[in-house]
Amino acid sequence: MIDHNDDEHWTDDAACRGVDPELFYPIGYAAEVFKHQEAQAKAVCGGCSVRAECLDWALRAGEPDGIWGGTTPEERRYLRRRIAAA
Ligand code: SF4
Structure with missing residues (x-):
């Protein structure tokens, strides 16, 4: 059973489920x-x-591969640099 107090319960509503x-x-x-x-x-x-x-989640986890939250790894690296510089 999924713990809805868990930080990752958002995955229940992921549009990529089944893709x-x-x-x-x-x-x-x-x-x-x-x-x-x-x-696509x-x-x-x-x-x-x-x-x-x-x-x-992908930014916090430092996810190194794949499309997450509509971003490529390169785009996330850029976002992490922007966040770190802020
Ligand atoms: S990878 Fe894309 S479709 Fe899947 S949960 Fe993240 S934002 Fe939603």
């Missing part, structure tokens, strides 16, 4: 061939009601 996880892990983010995959994953995130929670 092939591979979609969120493009092999090469910079490669043009994977841009479509990245866009970001489109799912765009309609996700827990996007902010997901992004916050």
